Amino acid sequence: EVQLQQSGAELGKPGTSVKLSCKVSGYNIRNTYMHWVNQRPGKGLEWIGRIDPANGNTIYAEKFKSKATLTADTSSNTAYMQLSQLKSDDTAIYFCAMHGFAYWGQGTLVTVSS
Amino acid sequence: DVVMTQTPPSLSVAIGQSVSISCKSSQSLVYSDGKTYLHWLLQSPGRSPKRLIYQVSNLGSGVPDRFSGTGSQKDFTLKISRVEAEDLGVYYCAQTTHFPFTFGSGTKLEIK
Numbered sequence: 745e746v747q748l749q750q751s752g753a754e755l756g757k758p759g760t761s762v763k764l765s766c767k768v769s770g771y772n773i774r775n776t777y778m779h780w781v782n783q784r785p786g787k788g789l790e791w792i793g794r795i796d797p798a799n800g801n802t803i804y805a806e807k808f809k810s811k812a813t814l815t816a817d818t819s820s821n822t823a824y825m826q827l828s829q830l831k832s833d834d835t836a837i838y839f840c841a842m843h844g845f846a847y848w849g850q851g852t853l854v855t856v857s858s
Numbered sequence: 859d860v861v862m863t864q865t866p867p868s869l870s871v872a873i874g875q876s877v878s879i880s881c882k883s884s885q886s887l888v889y890s891d892g893k894t895y896l897h898w899l900l901q902s903p904g905r906s907p908k909r910l911i912y913q914v915s916n917l918g919s920g921v922p923d924r925f926s927g928t929g930s931q932k933d934f935t936l937k938i939s940r941v942e943a944e945d946l947g948v949y950y951c952a953q954t955t956h957f958p959f960t961f962g963s964g965t966k967l968e969i970k
Contacts, residue, residue, distance in 0.1 A: 788948075788950065788964045789964075790961070791959040803957055803958075805958035806958065844895075845897060845899065845909050848907055849906065851906055
């Protein structure tokens, strides 16, 4: 069974960074793209970007190019997303997803507050 | 960016009724390989999204055949036959043909 286990909720101060993780079991992440999607409170889904864990190649939505950094560790079958220069409107649930959105993590709530 | 326009924004239906949700894209979603990367997701309350349909009309794993998808190019429809209580939530269309990938704004399905 494929499972994506995301790291726990984060509380970050404005101007700081957080790093989220997404550990995959039951599937080798080398064989898929890992996507990250956010959902602001009460809002819809927004694609942030994807990484090819086999070679580290990334593609970002324009608005997230200076906000998010995607990495992956194939030895631990884990994908990561670092969010930098946090602002209040970065408060959201962040999901990892893979295999054409067939599998999703449970989401990580990031709250930005001083 | 490809804009995905979903209608209606909300629906209220009785158990056993059938419903349709429309999704229109601002560009054709046919990729250079000839496939159309339009998908339908359901986000049940408090849950992560779940993929129902991929590439327009293919049923996701474990998804009941009450769900069906049709369409081509820029115009797509999700149909739910014989709605059940567990179908409530927000339905999203998503395209993975063009970067950046984009989602529709969602259709909230409520049960009467």
